Amino acid sequence: xxxxxxxxxxxxxxxxxxxxxxxxxxxxxxxxxxxxxxxxxxxxxxxxxxxxxxxxxxxxxxx
Numbered sequence: 001x002x003x004x005x006x007x008x009x010x011x012x013x014x015x016x017x018x019x020x021x022x023x024x025x026x027x028x029x030x031x032x033x034x035x036x037x038x039x040x041x042x043x044x045x046x047x048x049x050x051x052x053x054x055x056x057x058x059x060x061x062x063x
Contacts, residue, residue: 002019002022002023002026004018004019004022
């Protein structure tokens with residue numbers, strides 16, 4: 001369970017924003033979406049390779 005201590009006089013929207021950020025870091029929604037449909041291990045591996053190529057390309061362009 002995620003606990004967000006709200007400080008005295010703190011804006012509710014700001015506390016909600018902290019909650020959303022903390023919730024996003026847990027990865028619950030991402031895992032839920034990935035479990036909705038089965039993906040073959042070969043497809044997952046292919047996606048990892050494509051993502052790695054993309055990141056390497058960005059790093060090469062940065063240098």
